[in-house]
Amino acid sequence: xxxxxxxxxxxxxxxxxxxxxxxxxxxxxxxxxxxxxxxxxxxxxxxxxxxxxxxxxxxxxxxxxxxxxxxxxxxxxxxxxxxxxxxxxxxxxxxxxxxxxxxxxxxxxxxxxxxxxxxxxxxxxxxxxxxxxxxxxxxxxxxxxxxxxxxxxxxxxxxxxxxxxxxxxxxxxxxxxxxxxxxxxxxxxxxxxxxxxxxxxxxxxxxxxxxxxxxxxxxxxxx
Amino acid sequence: xxxxxxxxxxxxxxxxxxxxxxxxxxxxxxxxxxxxxxxxxxxxxxxxxxxxxxxxxxxxxxxxxxxxxxxxxxxxxxxxxxxxxxxxxxxxxxxxxxxxxxxxxxxxxxxxxxxxxxxxxxxxxxxxxxxxxxxxxxxxxxxxxxxxxxxxxxxxxxxxxxxxxxxxxxxxxxxxxxxxxxxxxxxxxxxxxxxxxxxxxxxxxxxxxxxxxxxxxxxxxxx
DNA sequence: CATTCCCTATGCGTATTCTCGTCGTCGAAG
DNA sequence: CTTCGACGACGAGAATACGCATAGGGAATG
Numbered sequence: 001x002x003x004x005x006x007x008x009x010x011x012x013x014x015x016x017x018x019x020x021x022x023x024x025x026x027x028x029x030x031x032x033x034x035x036x037x038x039x040x041x042x043x044x045x046x047x048x049x050x051x052x053x054x055x056x057x058x059x060x061x062x063x064x065x066x067x068x069x070x071x072x073x074x075x076x077x078x079x080x081x082x083x084x085x086x087x088x089x090x091x092x093x094x095x096x097x098x099x100x101x102x103x104x105x106x107x108x109x110x111x112x113x114x115x116x117x118x119x120x121x122x123x124x125x126x127x128x129x130x131x132x133x134x135x136x137x138x139x140x141x142x143x144x145x146x147x148x149x150x151x152x153x154x155x156x157x158x159x160x161x162x163x164x165x166x167x168x169x170x171x172x173x174x175x176x177x178x179x180x181x182x183x184x185x186x187x188x189x190x191x192x193x194x195x196x197x198x199x200x201x202x203x204x205x206x207x208x209x210x211x212x213x214x215x216x217x218x219x220x221x222x223x
Numbered sequence: 224x225x226x227x228x229x230x231x232x233x234x235x236x237x238x239x240x241x242x243x244x245x246x247x248x249x250x251x252x253x254x255x256x257x258x259x260x261x262x263x264x265x266x267x268x269x270x271x272x273x274x275x276x277x278x279x280x281x282x283x284x285x286x287x288x289x290x291x292x293x294x295x296x297x298x299x300x301x302x303x304x305x306x307x308x309x310x311x312x313x314x315x316x317x318x319x320x321x322x323x324x325x326x327x328x329x330x331x332x333x334x335x336x337x338x339x340x341x342x343x344x345x346x347x348x349x350x351x352x353x354x355x356x357x358x359x360x361x362x363x364x365x366x367x368x369x370x371x372x373x374x375x376x377x378x379x380x381x382x383x384x385x386x387x388x389x390x391x392x393x394x395x396x397x398x399x400x401x402x403x404x405x406x407x408x409x410x411x412x413x414x415x416x417x418x419x420x421x422x423x424x425x426x427x428x429x430x431x432x433x434x435x436x437x438x439x440x441x442x443x444x445x446x
Numbered sequence: 447c448a449t450t451c452c453c454t455a456t457g458c459g460t461a462t463t464c465t466c467g468t469c470g471t472c473g474a475a476g
Numbered sequence: 477c478t479t480c481g482a483c484g485a486c487g488a489g490a491a492t493a494c495g496c497a498t499a500g501g502g503a504a505t506g
Contacts, residue, residue, distance in 0.1 A: 015396075015407050022394030022438050097261065102407070105400050106251065107262060114265040139391050140435065152462060153437045189484085190464060196486055213472070213483070375451060412495085413453060419496060436461070436494070 001116065001124075002026045002043070002178065006036030006059065007051045007078065012101070016049065019105045020112075024137045026157075026178060033057025040066055045073050047115050049108075052079040052090065060093045067094035074115040078103075128163040130219055133202055135163055144202045154179070155198050158191075162209070162219040171216040191216075224339065224387075225249045225266070229259030229282065230274045230301065235324070239272065242328045243335075247349075247360030247383055249401055256280025263289055268296050270338050272331075275302040275313065283316045290317035297338040301326075351386040353442055356425055358386055367425045377402070378421050381414075385432065385442040394439040414439075 003025050007013040013029050020027040028043070030036035033054040040048055040062075048066075052059040063075050076097045077090040087098050096118075097111050117124050128135045132145045140156060142149045151159065157179050162170065172191050176182040180190065195209065195217060203209045210218045226248050230236040236252050243250040251266070253259035256277040263271055263285075271289075275282040286298050299320045300313040313321050319341075320334050351358045355368045363379060365372045374382065381402050385393065395414050399405040403413065418432065418440060426432045433441045 011407060019394065019396035022396050099258075104251065104406055105396055107253075107258070110262055110265040114261060117265075140438070154463065188464075189466090192484060193464075193486075196484090199485090211484070377452065411453075412455090415495060416453075416497085419498090423497095434495070 001046045002028070003112065004028050004030065004036065004039055004043070004045045004048045006030045006033065006040075006048065006054065006062065008032060008054055009051070012051075012078075015105070016108065019109070023109060024140075025112075026181075028181070031055075033059065033062045037062050037065060040071065040073065041069060046119070047074045047076060047112050049076045049078060049112070050095075052077055052081075052086065060089060063090075063093045063095055072119075074119045076108075076111055076115060128160060130163050130166040130221055131208055133159075133163070133208065135160055142202070149201050151198075151201060154194055155201070158194055159198060159202065162217065166219045167221050169212040169215050169218040173216075175216060224269045225251070226335065227251050227253065227259065227262055227266070227268045227271045229253045229256065229263075229271065229277065229285065231255060231277055232274070235274075235301075238328070239331065242332070244380075246332055248335075249384070249387065254278075256282065256285045260285050260288060263294065263296065264292060269342070270297045270299060270335055272299045272301060272335070273318075275300055283312060286313075286316045286318055295342075297342045299331075299334055299338060351383060353386050353389040353444055354431055356382075356386070356431060358383055365425070372424050374421070374424060377417055378424070381417055382421060382425065385440065389442040390444050392435040392438050392441045396439075398439060 001024070003020055005013055005016050005020070005027055007016065007029070008031050010031070013031070017027040017029050028039060028045075030039050034056045036048075036050065036054070037057060050059040050062060054062070059077060059079075063077075066073070066075075074096045075094065076099060077095045078099055078101060079086055079090070080101050090098050096115055099108060099111060113124060126136060126138045128137070133143070135142045135156075137160065142151050142156065142159065158175065161175065161179050173185060175191050176185060199206065199209055208220050210220055212218055224247070226243055228236055228239050228243070228250055230239065230252070231254050233254070236254070240250040240252050251262060251268075253262050257279045259271075259273065259277070260280060273282040273285060277285070282300060282302075286300075289296070289298070297319045298317065299322060300318045301322055301324060302313070303324050319338055322331060322334060349359060349361045351360065356366070358365045358379075360383065365374050365379065365382065381398065384398065384402050398414050399408065399411075405411075422429065422432055431443050433443055435441055
């Protein structure tokens with residue numbers, strides 16, 4: 001699950017992004033409206049959190065333009081003001097929920113979960129599985145053939161990403177972007193290295209995690 | 224045990240929330256009806272305390288909509304009026320109990336306990352335990368391997384929070400929010416410090432309270 | 447006024463992750 | 477079928493980030 005946070009106050013932004021990451025989300029941050037719109041337009045987020053007051057392009061306009069572009073990603077507005085008027089303006093612009101600062105993080109989290117649940121029209125999957133490999137996003141437990149496996153954070157995130165796209169090849173560029181937050185290829189082979197370590201732990205016989213030469217990797221549904 | 228307090232008067236709200244926390248509950252606060260409904264809908268509370276008079280969405284309507292969504296969480300109404308009429312309207316809307324302002328906190332607490340006991344149809348757990356560690360929320364007694372342990376208030380609250388989520392990792396952000404009531408301060412290491420002291424007292428051999436790097440901590444069910 | 451409690455700051459130790467280098471493997475072309 | 481080039485695998489060491497422990501001072505409490 002990937003979330004975009006468009007917020008100019010760096011304190012709030014880092015607090016929110018950090019909290020989301022600790023809760024198992026991938027979180028991107030845009031410090032102004034233009035950047036936010038560009039990101040929102042080019043990436044498939046599961047939810048976008050937008051401050052109403054923003055430099056360059058305010059939150060309301062941002063969402064209007066996003067909706068004009070037929071983007072239906074759920075939007076949660078953040079605002080310092082709590083007037084009914086503002087709230088209505090936000091919802092009319094195409095927002096799905098509204099939260100007034102200051103807010104408790106758990107409240108933000110609850111609403112994000114609610115938005116995602118509503119958008120996907122099904123209980124949010126906390127558990128990913130493919131073949132005899134399972135991964136629980138909440139307890140962070142991973143098993144292979146019923147036996148628990150101990151993964152490092154990067155390995156965990158990578159496996160989650162692969163399981164989410166099980167059956168379809170994912171490119172290294174995609175992996176770098178979603179697991180490492182790199183937006184361009186920095187001429188590194190980290191992915192290969194972590195894939196290698198991951199294989200040693202969850203795919204010793206090399207039947208699940210396949211290489212797609214010149215592209216990336218696939219997680220195979222069949223053992 | 225988790226309780227939601229929907230109350231617009233910030234004085235009363237903070238008074239109630241603080242009291243509940245000191246009594247060992249986890250308490251969330253919503254300042255208006257909409258927020259309250261959103262939270263109630265997305266979180267599993269053990270009891271909800273709702274003021275009847277609220278901005279945006281009054282308490283009665285809130286509970287009606289909650290019940291319409293098949294939520295059976297026990298509801299305790301708070302109200303300035305004490306007329307029999309109001310009381311009846313509240314109970315008809317799906318409330319389980321009714322308390323008139325001003326009220327004594329001890330009375331509120333007694334009713335909350337009663338509601339929870341009734342809902343769970345078993346005496347409420349006043350005692351948390353995990354492995355050989357036990358914690359009594361009422362007497363504030365803590366033991367490890369049968370021997371009593373002396374904890375400072377912060378340590379006690381933290382341990383209660385961890386025990387309540389035993390088996391699942393809790394993020395530092397969550398801990399800061401629920402144990403410290405911080406909304407914005409990622410620039411501190413208090414959590415680490417108190418965890419460290421707590422370990423010295425209840426987990427000298429480091430087998431119970433585990434670190435989840437980059438996230439937070441887990442209390443392990445097995446010693 | 448004394449005591450308890452709790453936060454801040456710091457340096458250290460270690461888990462984790464990255465870089466680098468070498469070796470192996472795959473696939474296309476001759 | 478062989479050869480060559482490119483790409484990937486993987487181990488080892490270095491760099492880094494993160495968490496731990498401790499001390500000291502300040503605030504709250506009685």
